[in-house]
Amino acid sequence: MTLATPSFVILGIGFLAPLVLLFLLSWRQSVPGSGLILDQWTTANYTRLLFDAYYFKIFWRTFTIALYATLLSLALGYPIAMAIARSKGRAKAFLLAVVLTPLLTNVVARTLGLMILLGRHGPINNLLVQLGLPRLTLVPGVPGIVIGLTQVFMPFLILSVSSVLENIDPALVEAARSLGCTRFGAFRRVVLPLSVPGIVGGSLFVFLLSFSAFVTPQLLGGGMVVVMTTLIRQQAMVLLNWPFASAVAIVLLLVSIVLVGTYTRALGGAERRESTRVAASSKISSWGRAVQELRRASYDLAASLGRAWTRLARYLRPMRLALGKLRFMVRAGGWGGKALIIAFILAPLPIVIVSSFSGSSLIMFPPRGGFSVRWYVGLLSRPEYIRSFFISLQIAALSVLIGVSTGTLAALALVRYRFPGREVLRTLFLSPLMLPAVLVGLALLRLLAMMGWTATFRGVLIGHLVLVTAYVIRTVSASLVGFDRSLEEASRNLGAGVFRTFRRVTFPLIKPGLIVASIFAFLVSFDETTVSVFITGPGTITLPVRLFSQLEYGLDPTVTAISSILVVIALLALLVADRLLGLEKFSTMR
């Protein structure tokens, strides 16, 4: 349990203390139109929220949007994850690069690219019109939001799943095949159940990220689709009704904890059983038991997915048709389907890059006003962007170093040891992702202001670390679950010490998980906007905050120019990594 202490300290300052502030605020009364708060207690915020069907409607809409995005990510992302896990050498390096590159462009730029792509006058609709088909209204609207969230967050699922798939011993598949399983049978009975921890983790990320996304629903919804985050932002930022916004956040947090708990219980049955098994028995289980275990897990998975599916079927009809088509495509097309999915992942990039060479100040595709490099030239006279880039880089690097090392220790504690409050702690570490980021930011700002830490580097770092830790713990846990502890025991029996065992046995085995966790940590920190908007200040303004602040008034191709430069930097970094280390080694284990 002491292993989890460093992470817990981060959580305490960065999340629990602000949460207490929010909780206290939620029982206060605000003055209409002003940020002043009356010094008297009230239950009005909660009664307003709980006895009004409107808020439930908004919640339900947000929930279903996040769910669609998660399912779509799973349907599109799983084949790519399998392809990454199965491929070797160049092919693997290429696939990883494809998945990672869009993540390094800024979320505002990526969403703008999608907005243009899916828009009424975008390339897709133009193609449809040329083919003599009617225009699709994807944007503004819910379909556009779902597609956008999928596009933006799917890489998290792909990497989560592939890091777990890498851990599956190919011998298991061979065994199943030699015992008479068809290829699909082996997938269904061996690979799929064993990848459940990855699915649980990855789909949780996509769901929570989609649930608390602000930029994507705001831009792709055309300002007309109210979801929880836009509602909370309206209450907290425009109306300054912090007490009510806090009440919404507290209720939302409780609901999320219950939802996530139910979800991990239903889907993660296999995960937990696996961990119990590993913890309880030092012997390698017999094939029979293993297969039985796997079958039960796969039934669990199938049954709970099925239940969820039927329950949602009536809301899902239009989506289901599309999904069915896509699944058919994937199955029938094989690499053709995968190529389409890859095209989908990369789709915003060409638009972002081309529009950055626009002669006019509007971000359009095709760009207006001819070809021009004025936005790149303009960047030269704006050293603050370069400074912000380095601040972001620095904070992201520190987030990786601190977040991954402390988070791994905490994950070890959570998976390996049983102690009172373990489940509570596990949920607590994930909960920063369940509280809407707008309020995490607002609460953190108030706390940091009390401590005199506003706009300081350490304040920003703590805000990022809290989020990063959640991803790290989840990802590393998933790779620890499938871990055969008898290997460690063998090492100890053969005379290796604790550290040597960790270095020679444990570390190599969880390396794929650690690498993916580091990638997540870097990306989350590097692109974090909503919380950072509040806690940064002079000298600590990160790059995404600088770009985000342009959204209301000064949005011009500077944003896409910077994103294009980021793409180039990302590709160069991947190339260097490939030359020096071999990109495919990043996720191979045995």
Place this chain on the structure above:
Amino acid sequence: MRRTKIAVCIGLLAAIALSVSVVGQRIGEGRTLVVGIWGAAQEELTREYVVKPFEQATGARVELILGGSTDRFVRLYAEYDNPTMDVAFLAYGQAQQALKDRVVQGPNPINVPEWKNLYPQAQAVGYGVAFLAVGLMYNTEYVKQAPTSWLDLWNPAYKGKVAPFVFPGTQGTAFLVMAARAHGGDEYNIDAGFNAIAQLKPFPAVLSGIPETNLGFLTGDIWFAPQIHGYVYEFKAEGGPVDFVYPSEGTPFAMNVATIPTNAKNTDLAEIFINYFLSPANQLAYANRLFYAPTNRTVQLPPELAAMMPYGAQQIAELLELDWAHITAQQSDWADRWNRQILEK
């Protein structure tokens, strides 16, 4: 005798050295002034016409934090005891509320001499830096007959082409009140406004930013929107197919305001900064580039420029002053109604 001469000489030299160092020791040497302001063209103008002379005169460094006024308004309350910003630019309604709640300081004419030259409307909120008119932006490519009234938006031929702005907000709030006024209500009888705007559905978008607005007009998705005059003329100057009208029922008045947080760390420097901001040189530059109407009475505009903004006491007085105190008090309820009646299908 000789010794006293030497002493006098040394004393003189010392005095000169001292006085030089006093002169050289400018007020802001080694200090940083943090200013929260809008980005894009406003940033460029501010750097050129305010930051540059300010830094030269005071020796202080200016750090600009760019963004929308909403973020700044929230920050003023959230970090009341320990503000990051020394100067925060706010929208009209926000500035009034902040002044009322005393999270920002009132005007200080002694340290900000340009304050005396401001129109009374700009003095009333502290330091008003630009007058704005919230009128009607229309698409000249699709709308051949220029609108004259807010009521023109309810012409059935324009259905699906009118984009409101998000409520609350400068444009969104003005539009709601004007919709009410055009339909027999006003800010005290707002029902008419909500019902009228609901009739405009389906909207091509509910706007919240300037770039998306301009894009919508360019693609032809949007034909009408409530808008601040400066943004329309700025886009028109870039070749956008748009124009601006002052509707017959009235054009609401708005203002950009510079504020100093109550507990600002560098109030003295902030006042010098604002004085530069209110100077005729900067106000003229703003009028030239962004068509923001000067709040400083001493600014002289050429007639063709003056025609594009509410310029001079008479034109400013012709704009409609909404009851912002009442609106702010109702804002929360109206936002709730806006979400339900306007945004939901």
